[in-house]
Amino acid sequence: MDSFYETQKVYKHYLPEILSFDKYKSADGAMNFHMCNGISGQTIDIIEDRNLDNPIKYFFHYDYKARSGVKFIIIDMYSPYVSLIKKMFPNSIIIIDKFYLTQIISRSLNKTTQSLES
Numbered sequence: 348m349d350s351f352y353e354t355q356k357v358y359k360h361y362l363p364e365i366l367s368f369d370k371y372k373s374a375d376g377a378m379n380f381h382m383c384n385g386i387s388g389q390t391i392d393i394i395e396d397r398n399l400d401n402p403i404k405y406f407f408h409y410d411y412k413a414r415s416g417v418k419f420i421i422i423d424m425y426s427p428y429v430s431l432i433k434k435m436f437p438n439s440i441i442i443i444d445k446f447y448l449t450q451i452i453s454r455s456l457n458k459t460t461q462s463l464e465s
Contacts, residue, residue: 359409359410359413360412360413362409362413363385363391364417364419365384365418365419366382366383366384366391366420366439367382367385367388367422368382368420368421368422368423369381369383370423373395377395378396380393380396380401381393382394385419385420392405397425398427399427399430399431403431403435407435414435414436415438416438417438417439418440420441420442421442421443421444422442
């Protein structure tokens with residue numbers, strides 16, 4: 348059954364204007380790619396492997412019009428997501444999730460404080 352679907356091109360025609368990409372660890376320990384609507388938070392789809400090749404293959408199933416209609420994509424700071432967005436979403440702006448920015452700032456302040464105390 349899988350081999351049948353691999354040869355079929357199923358073009359999807361809609362994506363919301365705001366997407367959010369994130370990862371999560373599945374029960375088998377693999378890191379999966381989670382895509383959701385950036386406004387409602389509703390899951391659109393999950394891809395079993397977040398390595399760059401898999402999301403690229405996945406998004407080729409969306410037609411160019413759907414991909415070019417995405418205006419904003421919210422991500423963590425996983426660098427392959429930036430490559431994916433530049434390749435597949437020509438009109439989108441990348442927004443780094445504030446949770447990750449806060450985490451980086453907090454770590455930097457802690458590191459600075461520790462070095463000053465030494």
